[in-house]
Amino acid sequence: METDEFLADRFEQHRPHLKAVAYRMLGSLAEADDAVQEGWLRLSRSAPGGIDNLGGWLTTVVGRVCLDMLRARTARREDALEQRLPDPVVSREDAGDPEQQALAADSVGLALLVVLEALSPAERLAFVLHDMFAVPFDQIAVIVDRSPAAAKKLASRARLRVRGTVPPAEPDPHRQRRVVDAFLAAARGGDFAGLLAILDPDVVMRIDAGAVAGGGIRTVTGAEAVAGGVVGNAARDVQPVVVNGVIGLLGAVDGRPRSVLSFTVSDGRIAGIDILSDPDRVARLVGDAQERP
Template sequence: MHEEGPDMTDDQWLARRFEDDRPRLVAVAFRMLGSSGEAEDAVQEAWFRLAASDTERIVNLSGWLTTVVGRVCLDQLRRRRSRAEQPIPETGPEPTALPTLTGAPVDPESEAVMADSVGLALLVVLETLEPAERLAFVLHDMFGVPFDEIAQIVDRTPTAARKLASRARARVRGTGEPEHRDTARQRAVVEAFMSAAREGDFDALVSVLDPDVTLRTDAAGVGMILRGAATIAGGAVTFAAMATQAQLVLVDGRIGTVSSIAGQPLPTRVLVFTVEDGRITAMEGITDAARIRGMEMTLLAV
């Protein structure tokens, strides 16, 4: 497995390699989470997972560790968002800028982004991004991770991962769409989806879905992912009744729908949409009562 130190055990070699990667992993996690304590916890979790893995099958250890830390941070950000928590960015010592994983030359524009990557202002902006956008931006723009690797972490295609980073980059630079315009565009797409679902119009459904769209659900407490426009459109046709009863809401800056069972005071199902370039790229179905109670939603006028 390794060549250096003939008297070194595999465990010792693995621990040394992990410590070599630790500063970069902490830097990644800090930019994802905005907290040095949470960053250290995420990196420690990566070590636990590494220790429990078959390391002989890991070809690129640094890449594997980056992927694990990315997934741990993504899960943490999603939990934080579901509980509407926002950490206070720390102003103490922060990780220094590190070279990209690829070792490729950095163009002046990326250099400027990386030079500012330890600033408090950037951390504040990063907190406004969706978890997947933040991960794509941090891993690609700050650490040079290829989009095909990022795609595996966020369960998207490389093209979709590239779009996530592009949207995040625009917001970081302050060139994103005004919120009211973006919300209006999102709403138009979601309304087209709901109308097609009510009418059972398969072709119309497919036309507003990205080919690689994903649908995550927490039904029965078990997370499930459906992928692909045709698959999701086929299922949506069967939910025509639900679409008829659903009401539009604004959830964390995104358009969603809520529906309830007769006699229930609170919504029993929330469906949140991610819209990019005029198409739905992701949907999340939430039925967990505790999560729904913790969500801040604004009913949109018809």
Template sequence: MDESAELIFRFEEHRTRLRAVAYRMLGSLSEADDAVQETWLRFNRTDTSDVENLAGWLTTVAGRVCLNMLRSRESRREEPLELRMPDPVISHEGGIDPEQEALLADSVGLALLVVLDSLSPAERLAFVLHDMFAVPFDAIAPLIERTPATTRQLASRARRRVQGQAPVPDPDLTRQRVAVDAFFAAARDGDFDALVSVLDPDVVLRSDGGVGHSLSVVLHSARTVASQAVTFGKLSPFARPALINGTAGAAVVDTHGMRISVMAFSVVDGKIVAIDVLSDPDRLRALDLSALDR
């Protein structure tokens, strides 16, 4: 094997992990691919012959690339960012393909990615690299120009935010689906009380309809979310069951093939605690829904 081929081989062994890092850092599939490509370019022009832990080295390089991308995002913002749903990973309800499974390890639901997007770039990097990929604080600290102790504090603060706002869903997909099916059935029938009964009292609904769109809202409480669901109940028959980032959800597509929304549900103890909705027409058109046709 020549030197060039060997470099490619060594990098490809770690590509899946690096893409998973970048997706958690950026919440965008296309930007994650860009970050992996930039990591490859840096690897290709660096002598790593004396690197003992290549996986760790590449992970920190990818982390630095993503950190720069996040900071660039912030510098381009002239106004506070409205709610923007991360890119959903859509799978057939029958199962997730191996590539998606690697991308979604550690229950990376949309609710978690929404919370990660609310963190500062340094907090996000510290939490993702340490808590999700076991990178030691000593290796993370130089990336954000902080001490290991301060980096530990950043990760701890981020962890508290995640635990408070993105509870871990029930691991039983069947139990998740029961709650989601009950939600759509009640919405279709206009049964307000049935909707309230399947929702956690403190449920939050986050909807991204696009910049400046009236559907870009955040709603709180079971009664408020139930009222919204009744209003849009006529769309319930068009809900096609799907796995959204590995949890029970739906793609709402009408009889003419118009994509109306993608909905991800977080179900804990049989109750829906969060609903994350992408209804931005431009982003919906770009989604790959072919997995639902299997």
């Protein structure tokens, strides 16, 4: 019993890191939890005395589980209507939960996670593990069953596909907040010119309303089109939150969470808006966030 408790304690020390890896791999908090739990099950069935580097071993195991899940998902999602925004990580601006901080670290925004969805499972794994978590290619090679050189090429291909697709985000949260507040004020006030001033000319807005809108992601591009879609339509009941490490908004109707908005602020303007307005998903994700300290 003492050995089992000691092993469980050691696993819990690695859980925030494993959850962060799985979330970036899968874009789903529920699936990330499943992958981490599978990592624990495999550890509990192994001979831990022969594991020299538990963190590396667990990362390899969870990475392999995520790879299998991505491959299964790719086989299922042949229809574009199956596409959806990744789960946003919603937290209060003063959140202090270590797992939440690990998930939101490095401001891996929804926009980047959307781009990662376009990669092959092996490319995504190589890019996430190497570029985001500095896992060496010889370890990645074991997971994808290829040589280290081939694993390096996977990451390089992914890097080329990702490069330039997401504008560099404003790192200062106070500047982010000022821009988002200006956007909200202009949208509420019907200030079309004010919206155009705060939106990047090439802004991209993605909206996932879930089954209510027939499924799939609706994309609106260009400042005028985005401004026309939001002017006068901003919810009155909104509160500031942090979404994937950057400033966001939580909209509610009759006190119930209905939408999560994540903004990519770059060079003083909004270059991207990701809106999840699927009531069921929002209620679940926000409920999970509110339960955290």
